[in-house]
Amino acid sequence: MDSQPSTSAEIIPLRPRPRIYTRSEHPISRKFISESALKVLYRLDKAGFQAYLVGGSVRDLLLGREPKDFDIATDALPEQVRELFRNCRLIGRRFRLAHVQFGNEIIEVATFRAAHDGETDGAAVTDDGRILRDNVYGTLDDDVWRRDFTVNALYYNIADFSIVDYVGGVEDLRAGRLRLIGQPEKRYREDPVRLLRAIRFATKLGFAMDSATLASIPKLRHLLESIAPARLFDEMLKLFLGGVGHQTFAALRHHSLFHCLFPLTDDALDSPDGEFAIRLIACALANTDARIAQDKPITPAFLFAALLWQNVEEAVAGLQANGVPMTEAMQLAADTVISKQVARIAMPRRFTNVTREIWALQPRLVKHIVKRAPRLTEHPRFRAAYDFLLLRAEAGDPVTEAAEWWTNYLAADEGGRAQLLENTRGTSKPRRHRRQRRRGGTANSPGGG
Ligand code: ATP
Ligand code: MG
Numbered sequence: 001m002d003s004q005p006s007t008s009a010e011i012i013p014l015r016p017r018p019r020i021y022t023r024s025e026h027p028i029s030r031k032f033i034s035e036s037a038l039k040v041l042y043r044l045d046k047a048g049f050q051a052y053l054v055g056g057s058v059r060d061l062l063l064g065r066e067p068k069d070f071d072i073a074t075d076a077l078p079e080q081v082r083e084l085f086r087n088c089r090l091i092g093r094r095f096r097l098a099h100v101q102f103g104n105e106i107i108e109v110a111t112f113r114a115a116h117d118g119e120t121d122g123a124a125v126t127d128d129g130r131i132l133r134d135n136v137y138g139t140l141d142d143d144v145w146r147r148d149f150t151v152n153a154l155y156y157n158i159a160d161f162s163i164v165d166y167v168g169g170v171e172d173l174r175a176g177r178l179r180l181i182g183q184p185e186k187r188y189r190e191d192p193v194r195l196l197r198a199i200r201f202a203t204k205l206g207f208a209m210d211s212a213t214l215a216s217i218p219k220l221r222h223l224l225e226s227i228a229p230a231r232l233f234d235e236m237l238k239l240f241l242g243g244v245g246h247q248t249f250a251a252l253r254h255h256s257l258f259h260c261l262f263p264l265t266d267d268a269l270d271s272p273d274g275e276f277a278i279r280l281i282a283c284a285l286a287n288t289d290a291r292i293a294q295d296k297p298i299t300p301a302f303l304f305a306a307l308l309w310q311n312v313e314e315a316v317a318g319l320q321a322n323g324v325p326m327t328e329a330m331q332l333a334a335d336t337v338i339s340k341q342v343a344r345i346a347m348p349r350r351f352t353n354v355t356r357e358i359w360a361l362q363p364r365l366v367k368h369i370v371k372r373a374p375r376l377t378e379h380p381r382f383r384a385a386y387d388f389l390l391l392r393a394e395a396g397d398p399v400t401e402a403a404e405w406w407t408n409y410l411a412a413d414e415g416g417r418a419q420l421l422e423n424t425r426g427t428s429k430p431r432r433h434r435r436q437r438r439r440g441g442t443a444n445s446p447g448g449g
Contacts, residue, residue, distance in 0.1 A: 015141060016166060023161040026170070028061045030161070036102035037070035040109060041158035043084055049076040050140065052155040058163065059151045062173055063205070072109045073143060073155065081109050113146055114138030129189035130226070140164065148187065148194050149201060149213075150179045172210075178202045179210040188216055192223035196235050199255060203248045217255055224260040229346035236261060236345050240303055243292045246285040264340055268310040277310035280395040287391065301354035304347060305388055311337045312359055326363050334359050354381060361385035362392075366402045370424050373409060374417075386410070 030038060037053065044051035051074050057067035074081065081098035082088045088100045088109075098109040114136045140155060147153035150169035157164060167181050178201055180187045180194065188194050195217055202209050224232075239248050239261075252258040259266040268277050284306035291298050315333035320326065334356045342352065358381060365376070365385060376382060386406055393403040409420055 018141075018164045018166045019168075019170070021163040021165065021170060026062065026163050027064070028058070028156055028161075028163070032061055033057075034070055034105060034107075036100070036105050037072065037107050038158075039102070040072055040085070040100050040107045044072070044074050044076055044081070044109075045158050047076070047080075047084055049074050049080070051076075051158045052140065052164070053158070054155050055147070055152050058154040058156045059169075059173065059205075061156075062154070062163075062170070069105075070107055072107060073112055073140070074109060075112055075139065076109075077111055077137065078109075081111075112138050112140055112143040114142035128223075129186060130191065141166070145181060147181060148191075148197055150181055151177075151201075151205075151207075153181060176205070176207045177210050178205070178207040178213060180213045184212045184216040185220065188220045189223065192220065192227055193231065193235055195221060195224060195257060196239060196252075199251050199257060200239055200242065200248060203251045204242055204244050217257070221255070221257055221260065224257065229342065229344055232261060232345045233347055237300060240285065241288065241292065241298060241300065243289055245289050245303075246282060249281060249285050261345060262307055262341070263344060264311045264337065265307045268314070271310070271314075273310060273314075276396055280309060280391060280397075281306050283391050283395050287387075299351065299354065299384070300347065301351040302358065302384055302388065304341075304351065304355045305358040305384075306391065308337050308341060308355075309359070309392075327360075330360055330363065331356075354384065357381040358385045358388050362389065365389050365406065366399055370421050373421060377410070 033041075033053065037057070041051045041053065051072060053070060054073040055071045057070045060067040076084070078090050078096045078098050081100070082090055085098075085100045087102065088098050091097050091099055096111070100107045100109060144153050144155070144166045150167040150172045152169075153165075153167050154169045154173075155164040156162075163170065168179075172179050178198065180198070198209060198213060198217065201207065227235075239245065239252070242248070249258070252261070253269075265277070265281070268274060271277075284303055288298050288303060312330070312333045315336055316326075316329045319329035319332055324332065338347075338352050338355065341347070347355075357379075361376075361379065361381060362385065364372075366389070379385070389399055389403050389406065393400045405420075405424070409417055412420055
């Protein structure tokens with residue numbers, strides 16, 4: 001179509017030509033690409049298809065970072081990809097993709113897609129500009145325009161090891177600039193999750209948003225309310241479990257996007273105890289970031305516990321003031337807070353159950369009724385609950401004494417523990433639960449952890 005003489009250039013717009021960076025003009029070497037991804041690329045190429053590495057992996061390799069995963073774009077149809085690989089599954093309805101599996105590693109292979117423009121295919125876009133379907137196949141030259149940011153729209157060609165850049169992505173990478181492809185407002189309306197992706201990539205890459213990409217955010221942030229809670233859960237994991245969760249939290253708050261994810265939490269942050277809540281969340285995120293850096297396991301349940309703790313505490317206090325006993329108050333408060341929050345972010349029950357247990361164990365850990373200490377440590381959620389207690393102490397909650405007691409208890413050998421239990425017996429009677437005033441910020445918070 002491009003090469004046909006056109007009498008009406010406004011109907012058939014001329015397409016820009018890509019800038020090609022040859023192998024000697026860029027630093028991506030095959031030795032940084034996973035063997036599995038190379039296998040897929042080569043096999044597609046050998047079968048006569050086009051095969052490109054695309055998206056985050058090209059971006060990260062150009063930045064000298066280790067890619068999280070390797071995505072491939074091709075002109076082979078999903079069924080054709082499946083025929084080439086025995087270890088291949090087709091997934092997705094709205095968005096048919098091939099997953100080629102090598103041990104733990106999954107290589108995602110997507111067929112080039114064409115953008116749905118309101119003008120060319122009104123049916124795929126809602127009145128407010130949102131994309132509903134995205135399954136019309138196209139060429140690389142179609143595919144590039146439906147990607148979000150210029151730095152995410154670079155293609156590494158396995159046929160000649162060049163990089164294909166239609167959108168000035170290489171220059172933006174060099175300049176540390178995050179820029180939406182096309183008109184930002186239109187692109188955000190098509191898919192409001194791009195608002196969150198903008199914050200995520202700017203933070204993770206340390207890039208500055210270009211002025212138009214940035215300027216549309218305040219006007220459009222309400223669009224996030226229309227995003228399905230299940231999708232927001234996926235997005236929340238990427239935002240907070242990507243290794244820079246603490247900075248991402250600050251950036252989301254700065255751009256007033258945090259409210260759409262955690263409305264209850266955001267309201268609590270403005271309450272009289274809000275400073276404590278911010279410190280607790282900051283400590284939890286810093287803690288999670290540190291664990292990710294050390295390749296230690298993490299769970300979103302723990303973050304959920306921190307994000308909503310203030311709301312739970314307030315609800316518990318209200319119930320207790322009405323004479324509801326602690327255990328029951330905690331359970332009721334947890335039910336209320338969690339059910340409100342999952343209406344926004346569909347955290348699966350296997351996680352929210354852990355969050356509840358972490359909360360439910362808090363009063364038991366604070367009382368540390370000596371007789372029950374040994375049994376409590378066997379609770380499957382003891383460790384997480386103890387970590388949460390440490391976090392509260394770090395953020396300035398008056399639970400330092402209990403936190404230290406457990407730390408000593410856990411560090412002691414059998415004899416030491418018996419001794420500790422003996423010493424504590426009598427001195428620690430079950431105390432009445434009283435809300436004490438919190439101390440101000442501790443030296444290493446917020447975010448110093
Ligand atoms: P990460 O390192 O977090 O995986 P990524 O850039 O690979 O970053 P993915 O979410 O894995 O991000 O998506 C892969 C690619 O698909 C992106 O680089 C982008 O080109 C495209 N893409 C993903 N989500 C969208 C979206 N909502 N709108 C447009 N393009 C998108
Ligand atoms: Mg990716």
